[in-house]
Amino acid sequence: DSGVTQTPKHLITATGQRVTLRCSPRSGDLSVYWYQQSLDQGLQFLIQYYNGEERAKGNILERFSAQQFPDLHSELNLSSLELGDSALYFCASSGGEGNQPQHFGDGTRLSIL
């Protein structure tokens, strides 16, 4: 158990819909990272938050947004969903802002029908 909690584990929805993925970091960790992993693909960095503020942005689509709340949990919002958005979405957390080991949650598997 990494200490990083992601909900829900599975999500099935239709094209055009909007979903919210939730992540609770390990106790004491201030940074939260979001990644997308498509089938048999690598990990694509989406966005990072540190102590409530956006710190780094990767290849995140404009239809996607995220935020980190005062209690440090984070949410990733995906809207106007397309078939290609089907993927495993991972959240990771670390203690610091920069180059620190990241601990991954078990992921949310999103299926778009």
Place this chain on the structure above:
Amino acid sequence: GENVEQHPSTLSVQEGDSAVIKCTYSDSASNYFPWYKQELGKRPQLIIDIRSNVGEKKDQRIAVTLNKTAKHFSLHITETQPEDSAVYFCAASRGFGKFYFGSGTKLNVKP
């Protein structure tokens, strides 16, 4: 931005043999290089990492080497066991949160 290339994409070895996975990066400012192991259907788990001020790091059967001049780093697994079978990812970061991952190496250890 950074570009991380990882080779080979698949690697099959006999139990007890060594396995080597190589990654190259493009951004000379990258200074942190973690390696993750991902078993089928599970989350990536950090197995070892190295920072740019170190050339080599070992942890039991696992070692990582870094050549900053050539901008490449490698994962070495000795005395491989069937439970080492998984997908391995390398990554590079220059700080400020952005991590760039390689495309992964599927390691199969045959008993």
